[in-house]
Amino acid sequence: xxxxxxxxxxxxxxxxxxxxxxxxxxxxxxxxxxxxxxxxxxxxxxxxxxxxxxxxxxxxxxxxxxxxxxxxxxxxxxxxxxxxxxxxxxxxxxxxxxxxxxxxxxxxxxxxxxxxxxxxxxxxxxxxxxxxxxxxxxxxxxxxxxxxxxxxxxxxxxxxxxxxxxxxxxxxxxxxxxxxxxxxxxxxxxxxxxxxxxxxxxxxxxxx
Numbered sequence: 709x710x711x712x713x714x715x716x717x718x719x720x721x722x723x724x725x726x727x728x729x730x731x732x733x734x735x736x737x738x739x740x741x742x743x744x745x746x747x748x749x750x751x752x753x754x755x756x757x758x759x760x761x762x763x764x765x766x767x768x769x770x771x772x773x774x775x776x777x778x779x780x781x782x783x784x785x786x787x788x789x790x791x792x793x794x795x796x797x798x799x800x801x802x803x804x805x806x807x808x809x810x811x812x813x814x815x816x817x818x819x820x821x822x823x824x825x826x827x828x829x830x831x832x833x834x835x836x837x838x839x840x841x842x843x844x845x846x847x848x849x850x851x852x853x854x855x856x857x858x859x860x861x862x863x864x865x866x867x868x869x870x871x872x873x874x875x876x877x878x879x880x881x882x883x884x885x886x887x888x889x890x891x892x893x894x895x896x897x898x899x900x901x902x903x904x905x906x907x908x909x910x911x912x913x914x915x916x
Contacts, residue, residue, distance in 0.1 A: 713821045715794055717744065720815035723847075724754060724797045727822045735759060735794055739859020741825040741833070742796060744816045750803045752812040753825070753833055754796035755860055757851050761792050796822070797848045797856075799841040800833060807833055809840035827867040834864045835873065839883035846887075846894070854897035857884060861902055 714736055715729035725744065729735045736742060736756050744752045801812040825833070833841075845860070846853050861880055868876035881902060888895035 713823045714742065715822045717816055717818050717820045717822060718793065719818065722798075722811055722815055723844075724757070724795065725816060725822075727794045727796065729792045729794050735792065736824050737859070737863075739856055740863055741799075741830050741860070742794075742822050743825050743829065744796075744822045745820055746801065746812050746814055746816045750801055750812065752798055752801045752816055753829075754798045755845070755856065756794055757797045757848050757856060758795035759792070760795065794822070797844060799844050802833075807836045809837045811844070827870055830864055830867040831871050831873065834868065834880070835876065839880060839887075842884060842887055852897065852901075853894060854901040857898050858901035 715727035718726045718728050720726070727744075738756055738759060740756045742754055742756060744754070746752050798811055800807060800809045802808070803813075842857065845856050848856060861877060864880070865877040868874075881899075884898050884902075885895060888898060
């Protein structure tokens with residue numbers, strides 16, 4: 709498991725969790741894959757679905773103070789606990805060394821560490837099974853599934869290509885097409901979102 713911790717859990721349920729993170733930690737990007745220990749052995753995997761930066765009384769005052777020196781801005785960001793929350797949708801878990809594309813049997817506990825997945829972890833998870841985990845992304849609230857799937861495909865494809873698996877993205881797009889074959893609007897949105905990233909592979913799926 710990756711040792712680059714990006715936050716600690718604030719709350720969780722069976723479908724996802726929210727973690728607190730400091731701005732100075734450079735939180736993972738939207739759609740990035742993360743892991744969380746659900747106990748001493750099992751690991752839950754998820755995707756970042758939202759990055760929420762809250763405000764407080766001081767931030768509100770500073771925001772209407774006109775021109776602010778850069779040192780005050782950096783001091784507020786780095787030396788104070790700026791409220792930053794990462795929302796995560798679970799896409800699977802590992803138990804007994806085996807990957808499952810199903811919701812974790814139990815949610816992780818509060819204050820458990822959350823870490824960014826390494827390329828090896830991303831390849832191991834996305835390369836197992838038949839992309840069954842994609843169905844979990846269709847029910848994420850308040851976030852367009854097309855943008856989330858496209859962001860995930862971008863990260864996973866880079867990891868797979870670095871490992872020499874250049875055909876992975878074509879299989880992934882084909883799996884998304886199969887999953888959404890009865891929902892034309894969502895399918896069109898996914899193909900459009902992915903089209904700017906993987907033109908050749910997406911164009912081929914559009915034509916097939």
